[in-house]
Amino acid sequence: MDPLGRQDRPLVWVDLETTGLDATKNRILEIAVLITNGNLEPVDEEGCHFIVKADNTIFEEMDEWCTKQHTKSGLVKAVLESPHSPTEVAAAVKEYITRWVPQPRTAVLAGSSVHFDAMFLRATGPDVIENNGVKIWNDKLDLNVQTTARLTTSEAQLLVRGRPVEF
Template sequence: MDPLGFKDGPLVWIDCEMTGLNPESDRIIEIAVLITNGNLDLVDQVGCHYVVRTDKQVLDNMGEWCVNQHGKSGLTQQAIDSPHSPAEVAAHVLAYIKRWVPEQRTGVLAGNSVHADAMFLRAKGPDSDGLIKGVWSDIMEHLHYRIVDVSTVKELCWRWYPDTARRYKELAPKESTHRALDDIRGSIAELKFYRDSIFK
């Protein structure tokens, strides 16, 4: 598939796993990207996925939920062992996005509750280490200011099409792995379900 332009309606699906919920003090420890056109067709099946090198002391100070979940999924140990710095990962992610969506302000950020990921990507958080701007901020500067948040569609579906919402709940995986790439694939599948069930 060729790189996408405005007429293709590109969606840049991003999911991050973090050490907590505060973008000013917590860190991104995993990030994944998949890109689709407006019809939700993937431009690349593999996508872009990195675990960010993180000091054990930082990981030991995570809240209980993160300690349990990231420990169970294996992400905590992978973050300790990762060779990739935040700046290196941010550069690779931006290069991947530009490869498929070269024109600035064309790709729309997409995901589930993706406003939270956007807050971390915009923040100057602890990974910036004296930089004038956040280490991840160039990613957001390349994307359009709008977002497609699947959780918005989910909430509206429960209110307006409750039978459809119940059907999706029966079909959906019962538990998330809370790993970035798996979560993105789940979000794309969920939006496809709503498109085929509601947006006819």
């Protein structure tokens, strides 16, 4: 597949795991990125996924919920063993996104509670969210449970009435 332009309506799907909820104090532990066109067809099979290396000081940043959840899932162990520094991960994620969406302000940043992920990406710095000084994404599409339910309900109602669904 060729790189996507505005006419392809690219979506940059992002999911993060972090040490907490405060983008100014907490860190990204894991990032996954998948890019699709507007028809939700992935540009590749693998996407981009990294666990970010950290040391034992991450425990000082995490509240009880994060510590319990990330320990139970194995993420804490994976973070302590990861070879990927935050700088390396930021560069690799930006390279992946700009390889598939080279023109700035072309893509829509998408995901569940993506406003949270966008806040952490902005706090990480321009290395991840900008291409030549311009934001990579043009807008955000937050598909949380309520939004997805509304879209599904709206789609079903429009199809029942025989009208085409347009997003």
